[in-house]
Amino acid sequence: MNQAIRAVNLLSRVTGVIAALMIVAAVAITCQMIFLRYFLNASTVWQTEIVVYLMIASTLLGLPYVQQLKGHVNVDLVPLMLPPVPRKLLLILSLLAGAIVLGIMAFYGGEITYLAFSKNWTSDTVTAVPLWIPYISMPIGFGLFTLQLLVDMHRLIKTPAVEINIEIGGH
Amino acid sequence: MDPLTLGLIVAFTTIAVLFSGVAVASGLLIVAAIFLVAFDGARSLELIPEILFGKLDNFALLSIPMFILMGASIASTRAGADLYEALHRWLTRVPGGLVISNLGACALFAAMSGSSPATCAAIGKMGIPEMRKRNYPDGVATGSIAAGGTLGILIPPSVTMIVYGVATETSIGRLFLAGVIPGLLLVGLFMAWSIYSTWKSGAGDALSAQSYSWKEKLEVLPRVLPFLAVIAGVLFALYGGVATPSETAAVGALLCLLLAIVIYRMTDMKALWTMLRDTTKESVMILFIIAAAGVFSYMLSSLYITQAIAEWIGTLDVNRWVLMAYVNLFLIVAGFFLPPVAVILMAAPILMPIILGAGFDPYWFAVILTINMEIGLISPPVGLNLYVINGIAPDIPLKTILKGSAPYVACMVLAIIILSIFPSLATWLPDLLMGPAIS
Numbered sequence: 001m002n003q004a005i006r007a008v009n010l011l012s013r014v015t016g017v018i019a020a021l022m023i024v025a026a027v028a029i030t031c032q033m034i035f036l037r038y039f040l041n042a043s044t045v046w047q048t049e050i051v052v053y054l055m056i057a058s059t060l061l062g063l064p065y066v067q068q069l070k071g072h073v074n075v076d077l078v079p080l081m082l083p084p085v086p087r088k089l090l091l092i093l094s095l096l097a098g099a100i101v102l103g104i105m106a107f108y109g110g111e112i113t114y115l116a117f118s119k120n121w122t123s124d125t126v127t128a129v130p131l132w133i134p135y136i137s138m139p140i141g142f143g144l145f146t147l148q149l150l151v152d153m154h155r156l157i158k159t160p161a162v163e164i165n166i167e168i169g170g171h
Numbered sequence: 172m173d174p175l176t177l178g179l180i181v182a183f184t185t186i187a188v189l190f191s192g193v194a195v196a197s198g199l200l201i202v203a204a205i206f207l208v209a210f211d212g213a214r215s216l217e218l219i220p221e222i223l224f225g226k227l228d229n230f231a232l233l234s235i236p237m238f239i240l241m242g243a244s245i246a247s248t249r250a251g252a253d254l255y256e257a258l259h260r261w262l263t264r265v266p267g268g269l270v271i272s273n274l275g276a277c278a279l280f281a282a283m284s285g286s287s288p289a290t291c292a293a294i295g296k297m298g299i300p301e302m303r304k305r306n307y308p309d310g311v312a313t314g315s316i317a318a319g320g321t322l323g324i325l326i327p328p329s330v331t332m333i334v335y336g337v338a339t340e341t342s343i344g345r346l347f348l349a350g351v352i353p354g355l356l357l358v359g360l361f362m363a364w365s366i367y368s369t370w371k372s373g374a375g376d377a378l379s380a381q382s383y384s385w386k387e388k389l390e391v392l393p394r395v396l397p398f399l400a401v402i403a404g405v406l407f408a409l410y411g412g413v414a415t416p417s418e419t420a421a422v423g424a425l426l427c428l429l430l431a432i433v434i435y436r437m438t439d440m441k442a443l444w445t446m447l448r449d450t451t452k453e454s455v456m457i458l459f460i461i462a463a464a465g466v467f468s469y470m471l472s473s474l475y476i477t478q479a480i481a482e483w484i485g486t487l488d489v490n491r492w493v494l495m496a497y498v499n500l501f502l503i504v505a506g507f508f509l510p511p512v513a514v515i516l517m518a519a520p521i522l523m524p525i526i527l528g529a530g531f532d533p534y535w536f537a538v539i540l541t542i543n544m545e546i547g548l549i550s551p552p553v554g555l556n557l558y559v560i561n562g563i564a565p566d567i568p569l570k571t572i573l574k575g576s577a578p579y580v581a582c583m584v585l586a587i588i589i590l591s592i593f594p595s596l597a598t599w600l601p602d603l604l605m606g607p608a609i610s
Contacts, residue, residue, distance in 0.1 A: 020444075034413060055236060058236065071456050076192050078190045101204050105200070108216060108220045
């Protein structure tokens with residue numbers, strides 16, 4: 001169990017680093033595109049599409065890491081006002097509900113990725129990117145996000161109600 | 172079921188779910204999933220990942236991570252402190268020079284960063300201790316920075332304006348320009364209140380001049396040059412026809428990153444990673460809310476709720492300004508609890524037809540909406556800027572910060588009234604530089 005938790009935490013950090021590098025890559029490619037177009041009058045073909053996919057992938061792959069950093073904003077007004085035990089139950093419930101919905105999204109995200117792969121779907125542009133490549137960030141991102149939510153829930157269950165720092169919730 | 176009744180049920184469920192402490196984006200997905208399954212059948216779950224992906228598949232959104240990177244790299248340097256120091260030395264002769272230079276630094280910093288808490292933190296770290304040392308009342312010292320920080324989302328570049336542009340299909344370049352004069356109007360109102368309030372509290376001596384020699388004044392200038400160069404570079408790229416607003420963000424991000432690494436010598440890997448991590452954290456958080464809010468509004472319109480509300484309001488025979496007052500009230504209340512991007516994305520599809528139908532200008536409305544969101548940033552219970560200030564000056568009780576920022580909320584309400592009387596304050600500059608809007 002402990003090893004599984006460590007593995008999830010590690011994977012979340014790895015995808016987080018990848019997400020950060022994707023943002024940097026998107027900046028670099030966009031600047032290259034502007035340079036080519038404005039200063040060299042060259043036409044640009046693939047850049048616009050690729051940078052958008054990089055941004056989407058960075059967002060989806062970054063989800064578990066941001067959960068680990070407690071970076072998803074929430075409204076903690078009600079949990080803060082509750083006594084410790086109901087607060088703990090409410091926070092566990094909110095993590096569980098999030099995990100269920102994101103688990104479903106990971107499953108259907110995987111299904112559409114498989115469809116795109118087996119039927120060779122491509123984007124309807126000149127570049128014709130095989131769509132399974134951008135799509136695969138959905139099962140990975142949502143799936144790992146679900147696991148990270150469960151890991152956080154597990155830690156919450158083990159923490160005595162009075163010691164719960166509100167940050168452990170969805171923050 | 173009647174779509175309006177259903178709309179009410181959705182509204183109450185959303186409030187209940189979001190108040191449970193679940194992350195805002197996950198909460199929106201949970202509510203959307205529940206209602207889609209209940210009214211469109213379990214098969215509609217299959218569509219959610221594809222809809223979410225589609226909502227993110229938009230070139231204009233690319234500017235969000237980039238403007239965040241731009242703000243984060245500038246915020247991780249001494250640039251804010253330098254800017255503050257320069258304005259301070261040059262403006263000390265003016266009565267109330269210190270608070271004026273603080274608010275001015277907030278406005279200039281906002282022009283580099285699309286984020287309010289970042290602006291607040293960058294200027295407040297220097298400005299608040301300095302103002303307290305010079306006997307400014309605690310309420311003015313904290314309130315002015317909290318309020319000045321909110322300018323981050325009004326003065327371009329602004330993440331809020333980009334999201335509005337994406338949600339309503341309006342021109343982002345025009346939205347940016349629309350925010351400039353109202354932003355300056357707010358700065359003016361904030362300054363007037365700060366000086367009046369300091370004078371009235373009997374700390375009038377704080378307003379008196381402190382002098383710096385010409386040498387001291389001149390030696391600080393080179394330190395703000397890189398800052399001004401970046402602003403000039405970004406403006407040139409944006410309005411000189413080099414790049415679209417979304418692409419400009421990449422130029423700005425690259426320039427600020429170079430500025431941080433080359434001029435401010437931020438070569439330590441750890442510092443670079445911290446900055447990159449903060450960028451990723453904020454960007455992922457905002458884009459996930461945008462995607463989830465997209466799924467949420469898909470649910471609303473697939474159950475005919477959006478259409479029913481718009482139709483219902485259309486049948487109400489009210490004066491357009493009464494309608495605008497209700498819209499403002501709704502936005503302020505929503506802004507008290509939810510982050511600006513979530514409010515804009517959920518409200519824009521419903522409000523837009525109503526606003527246009529009543530003959531209001533969409534660019535003018537963007538400014539009004541943004542000022543409403545600024546009010547939420549410095550009001551309880553979740554006013555983000557208040558907590559940033561609390562982190563900078565932990566010995567000032569939150570109650571004093573709240574009391575100090577309340578008059579600035581009044582300034583913002585006053586600005587909304589002024590803009591309602593003179594809508595051209597928002598529309599004049601974009602019309603002048605870009606020609607009249609085609610709509």
